Amino acid sequence: MSWVLRFAGLATLLAPACWLASDFYQRALAVAVSQVLALVGQPLDLGRVDVAAPFDLGLFVALCLASRRAPWKARVRALLAGLPFLVVVEVLGVVCSVVIMLHFRNQPDAAEIAFRGGFYLSDTIPWVGAGLAWLWLLGPWELQSAILHARGQGRGPAAAVRRDHTRRT
């Protein structure tokens, strides 16, 4: 649980900075989204988007800094790769949401579903973006260690690593 406490502490420390940057960041995100929308033939001037950014970036940084099982090189690499990746996910997530909403806006039957779908799709950014990026980049170290003491000969990552290790040695 020390990992969770470290993560909570770091996320709390980073939250005020994210909050202060939020307005500017989400306006910049809206500009980027508007430009991508213009490229795909859906010109729309968004003043500001509301996807709880850059709290997802703060959470990702907290996750990487709280990770101690992964070697420091991997953590640095995760930060360098993960932050731009998350920014791209933010832009593409909002673009997809807007495109879905706009595409079905004139179809009475589908408009409500499309609006809900677009809304929940944009919810992917704050809820799972940081976690998935972290698992992708540092999960092989962190996930196995989290379950190492609880798992015997299961099918999980720890057992798989154990089998892999045994096979090779």
Place this chain on the structure above:
Amino acid sequence: MGWEVARSRKVSRSAPTRPGRPSPRDAARAVAPRAATRQVMTFLVRFALGWICALLLVSFVPGIERWAIRGTLHSLGWLAGLFTPSVEVAEPAFTLGGTRVNIVPDCTPLMPTTALWMAILAFPSSGRWKLVGALAGAAVLWLYNLGRILATVAVLKMRPEWFDFVHVYLWQTLTVVVLFALFVLWMRFEPRRRVAS
């Protein structure tokens, strides 16, 4: 890949005796254990597929969203009613001591619960343990959300200038921390399996 390097006799002699951890050489090279990488990727693919299915479900079935809002409102009314009589629930508003907030889909634990359920479903574990984790996790997230809304209402009443920050901190940051904590706890406390012969 570091674990592929470990195939050579020289490296395998110096491989760590503790299973489940990369060798110091792998660690120094910052290369993930291959088997763990494969497992994590499988988990991520399963999670992504589950998440997409869940998004489609809540999009096509509006009753889920409505049920979550109504359930949150009535739970709030019941919980706050235990401590004070000045509670009013009139969908979609919740009023406590004269402070009124509207409960929208984002104020319900629908998305965090979905994320937790998809993570639990995607993780290789026994069906019974998954069911326990899903039910207990949903209950904890529901209670956490009630506490969060009541705390937010209290802040709105006493320190309205703090509201924006507290609202986004409690919802965005702390909820994700709780989500991770629940998932890690669920993984750690899984009962050991019997080794199949």
